Amino acid sequence: xxxxxxxxxxxxxxxxxxxxxxxxxxxxxxxxxxxxxxxxxxxxxxxxxxxxxxxxxxxxxxxxxxxxxxxxxxxxxxxxxxxxxxxxxxxxxxxxxxxxxxxxxxxxxxxxxxxxxxxxxxxxxxxxxxxxxxxxxxxxxxxxxxxxxxxxxxxxxxxxxxxxxxxxxxxxxxxxxxxxxxxxxxxxxxxxxxxxxxxxxxxxxxxxxxxxxxxxxxxxxxxxxxxxxxxxxxxxxxxxxxxxxxxxxxxxxxxxxxxxxxxxxxx
Ligand code: ATR
Numbered sequence: 001x002x003x004x005x006x007x008x009x010x011x012x013x014x015x016x017x018x019x020x021x022x023x024x025x026x027x028x029x030x031x032x033x034x035x036x037x038x039x040x041x042x043x044x045x046x047x048x049x050x051x052x053x054x055x056x057x058x059x060x061x062x063x064x065x066x067x068x069x070x071x072x073x074x075x076x077x078x079x080x081x082x083x084x085x086x087x088x089x090x091x092x093x094x095x096x097x098x099x100x101x102x103x104x105x106x107x108x109x110x111x112x113x114x115x116x117x118x119x120x121x122x123x124x125x126x127x128x129x130x131x132x133x134x135x136x137x138x139x140x141x142x143x144x145x146x147x148x149x150x151x152x153x154x155x156x157x158x159x160x161x162x163x164x165x166x167x168x169x170x171x172x173x174x175x176x177x178x179x180x181x182x183x184x185x186x187x188x189x190x191x192x193x194x195x196x197x198x199x200x201x202x203x204x205x206x207x208x209x210x211x212x213x214x215x216x217x218x219x220x221x222x223x224x225x226x227x228x229x230x231x232x233x234x235x236x237x238x239x240x241x242x243x244x245x246x247x248x249x250x251x252x253x254x255x256x257x258x259x260x261x262x263x264x265x266x267x
Contacts, residue, residue, distance in 0.1 A: 001030055001031065001032045002029065002030060002031045002032070002056050003031075003032050003034075003050075003053065003054050003055045003056060004020065004031050004032070004033045004034075004055065004056060004057050004058055004059075004251065005033055005034035005035065005036045005050060005055065005058045005059070006033070006034075006035060006036060006058060006059040006060070006061060007036045007037075007038050007043065007046065007047065007050075007058060007059070007060050007061070007064050007068075008035075008036075008037070008038075008060070008061035008062055008063075008064065009037055009038055009039070009040055009062075009063060009064070010037070011035045011036065011037045011061070012035070012037075014035055014061065015240065015265065016033070016035075016059055016061075016244060017033045017034070017035055018265075019240070019241055019244045019261055019265075020033040020244060020248060021033055022256075022260075022261045022264070023244070023245065023248045023254075023256035023261065026256050026257055026260070027248075027252070027254040027255075027256055029252050029254055036050060036058070038064060040063070043064045043067035043068070043071065044067065044071060047068075047071055047088070051090055051095075055090060056089070056090055056251065057087065057088055057089045057090055057247075057250075057251045058087075058088050059086055059087055059088075059244070059247055060085060060086050060087070060088065061086065065084035065085055065086055065099075065129065066083070066084055066129070068084070068085035068086070068088060068097060069083060069084050069085045069097055071085075071088070071095065071097070072085055072088060072095050072096060072097025073094045073095045073096075074094050074095070074096045074097070075096075075097045075098075076096065076097065076098045076099070077136075078098060078099045078100070078102060078103065078136060078137065079097045079098050079099040081132075081135070081136040081163075082099040082101065082102065082129075082132055082133040082136070083129070083132050083133075084099055084129055084132070084133055085097035085098065085099055086098075086099050086100060086101055086133075086243065086247070087099065087100050087246075087247040087250055087251075089250060089251055098247070098250050099133055100242075100243040100244075100246035100247050100250065101130070101133040101134060101239070101243050102133050102134040102135070102136060102137030102138065103137050103242070103243070103246050104239045104240070104241075104242035104243025104244075104245075104246055105134050105137065105138070105186070105211075105213070105236075105239045105242070105243075106134075106137045106138060106140075106141060107242040107245075107246070107258075108234075108236075108238035108239045108241075108242045109184075109211070110141070111242075111258075112238050112242070112258070112259065112262065113209075113232070113234065113238070115184070115209055115232075117138065117141035117142070117143050117184070118141055118142045118143065119142070119143070119144050120143045120144060120183035120184055121143070121144050121145055121147070121182045121183045121184070122138060122143045122145070122146045122147070122182070122183065122184045122185075122186065123146075123147045123149060123177065123182045123184070123185045123186070123204060123208075124138075124146060124147070124148050124149070124185075124186045124188055125149055125150070125174070125185065125186065125187045125188060125189050125198045125200065125221075126150055126187070126188035126189035126190070126198070127148055127150035127152070127155035127156045127158070127159050127171075128155070128188070128189070128190065130188040130189075130190075130213055131148065131150075131159060131188040132159060132162075134186070134188065134213075135148075135159065135163045135166075135169070136163065136166060139163060139166040139167035139169070140166070142167065143167065143168075143184075144168065145167070145168035145169065145170060146163075146167065146168070146169045146170075147169075147170050147171075147172060147177075147182070148160055148169060148170070148171050148172070149171075149172040149173065149174050149176070149177050149198075149200065150171075150172075150173065150174065150189075151173070151174055151189075151198070152173075153171065153172065153173035153176075156171035156172055156173070157171035158171075159171065174198055174199055174200050175199075175200075177200040177201050177204055178201055178203070178204070179201045179202070179203025179204065180203065180204070181203060181204060181205070181206045181207050181208055182204055182208055183208060183209065184208060184209045184210075184211065185204060185205060185208050185209070185210045185211070185225070185230075186211045186212075186213065187210070187211070187212045187213060187214070187219075187221040188213050191220065191221070192212070192214045192216075192219045192220055192221065195220060196220050197219075197220040197221040197223070197224040198221070202224075202227075202228040203228070204228075205224070205225050205228035205229060205230045206228060206229045206230070207229065207230070207231050208225075208230050208231060209230070209231060209232045209234070210222070210225035210230040210232070210233045210234070211234045211235075211236070212234070212235050212236055213236040213239060214235065214236055215235045215236040215237040215239075215240055216235055217235070219235060222235060237262065237265060237266065238258075238262055241258050241261050241262045241265065242258055245258045
């Protein structure tokens with residue numbers, strides 16, 4: 001049996017085993033996919049043990065994506081620009097680190113939701129790891145510009161400079177966002193974890209597509225977007241399935257049908 005899994009802490013509520021076993025069924029590629037709880041500070045030895053047991057690859061989630069970046073012996077372009085790894089592929093003489101989060105977001109927006117990024121003004125809220133992971137794949141789709149707005153402005157400015165060579169980027173503090181509507185707003189902050197939405201001018205949401213990287217029926221950002229007349233409000237479940245599909249293809253070369261899996265998860 002081809003052995004794969006997902007490392008995280010906590011990991012109990014991960015949907016990845018269910019998603020990957022559906023992909024495996026669809027494509028006729030037999031896998032065993034495990035949830036792997038690594039103790040904090042022990043990612044390396046846990047990953048070594050899993051590979052020793054014959055693992056061919058694994059996913060990595062919070063809080064180990066930077067440990068996985070340091071663990072890989074080779075990095076893809078996406079992983080390098082993200083500064084983090086969510087997918088590891090084990091081959092004979094190397095451990096390749098990839099990051100499929102950004103491509104997962106772009107594929108959900110374009111393939112599942114029919115949203116064209118080209119020529120659009122995209123406002124990304126937050127300037128942490130999640131934002132860094134999505135900027136290159138978004139910029140590869142030629143938006144008119146990406147506005148990065150963060151509570152701590154200096155971090156938004158830093159990312160603006162880092163990614164300026166790939167397209168038009170600008171950095172703001174949250175309170176510099178004015179009431180003019182934008183085309184797409186992506187919430188990449190962790191504000192939901194303390195039960196809040198990032199505090200920006202409500203006018204920005206009017207007529208916009210508002211996408212929360214977190215998934216859940218109703219995040220605080222989704223409620224804020226609905227109250228402020230967004231045209232479309234979406235959570236990150238599609239991105240979760242799409243980043244898993246990109247990892248599955250990276251490992252196996254096979255392309256699963258994500259729409260069926262997403263329909264089942266949405267129930
Ligand atoms: P992740 O890997 O999820 O991106 P992170 O690197 O810790 O996590 O980044 C969290 C992001 O959410 C940051 O941009 C943070 O803003 P600061 O840089 O100012 O800390 C943002 N964030 C967290 N809580 C927030 C809140 N209540 N309102 C607005 N932004 C918030």
